[in-house]
Amino acid sequence: SEIDLENTSYKGIMNIDLEDIKYANNLGYKIKLISESQIIDGKIMSFVEPTLLSKKNYLSNVNGVLNAIKIESDHLNPLLIEGEGAGGKATASSIISDIYEIAMNDNQLSLGFHTNQLIKYETVDLSNKLSSYYLRIIAKDISGVLATITSILNREGISIETILQTPDKKTSDNTIPIIIVTHETTRTLLMKSIIKIEKLDFVIKKIAILTIDKNID
Numbered sequence: 757s758e759i760d761l762e763n764t765s766y767k768g769i770m771n772i773d774l775e776d777i778k779y780a781n782n783l784g785y786k787i788k789l790i791s792e793s794q795i796i797d798g799k800i801m802s803f804v805e806p807t808l809l810s811k812k813n814y815l816s817n818v819n820g821v822l823n824a825i826k827i828e829s830d831h832l833n834p835l836l837i838e839g840e841g842a843g844g845k846a847t848a849s850s851i852i853s854d855i856y857e858i859a860m861n862d863n864q865l866s867l868g869f870h871t872n873q874l875i876k877y878e879t880v881d882l883s884n885k886l887s888s889y890y891l892r893i894i895a896k897d898i899s900g901v902l903a904t905i906t907s908i909l910n911r912e913g914i915s916i917e918t919i920l921q922t923p924d925k926k927t928s929d930n931t932i933p934i935i936i937v938t939h940e941t942t943r944t945l946l947m948k949s950i951i952k953i954e955k956l957d958f959v960i961k962k963i964a965i966l967t968i969d970k971n972i973d
Contacts, residue, residue, distance in 0.1 A: 764803060775933065783920070788809050814836065884944060889941070892963065892964040897932040901934070902934060908953055
């Protein structure tokens with residue numbers, strides 16, 4: 757048996773700009789690359805993606821070369837583990853440890869059990885998972901833009917929590933960023949709206965989308 761990587765949904769940080777970090781900060785969030793796995797009703801939910809966390813959240817304040825793991829179980833309080841996961845010394849230590857185990861022909865099981873004991877799980881459909889979202893829309897600075905965008909979101913049943921419009925950020929090509937934070941919705945409804953908004957003549961770039969996790973405390 758092998759670990760089934762197809763069960764994991766993942767997104768990288770390629771589409772995040774420095775401006776997103778600034779806007780997130782203004783909204784009271786930090787952007788962190790979060791990996792989360794859960795077993796829900798006998799199915800597995802597993803994803804890795806940049807996520808907005810409240811600045812008050814413990815995980816949002818794990819910085820530099822530090823990594824943190826939060827483990828939740830049915831009967832115990834959450835367990836937090838923090839330590840160096842990157843940087844020269846931490847990486848060198850891991851490499852030397854691996855070389856030593858190979859040289860000693862160590863039979864220690866990395867996972868703590870044989871891979872043939874892994875259980876095959878069906879994957880949770882993430883398209884219907886409820887989440888709030890951060891949207892950064894770059895549009896031409898003309899009248900009616902915001903009204904049209906909010907109308908499309910409302911028609912899909914997506915309510916808006918916050919809107920940031922920054923006229924001082926107008927660029928030489930007469931465009932302006934519009935930042936929208938939604939209330940909880942499904943990704944299916946969100947993407948239906950995004951497709952319609954990106955087809956508008958005054959929207960000139962692909963919309964940046966980040967999940968906001970308000971459940972991690």
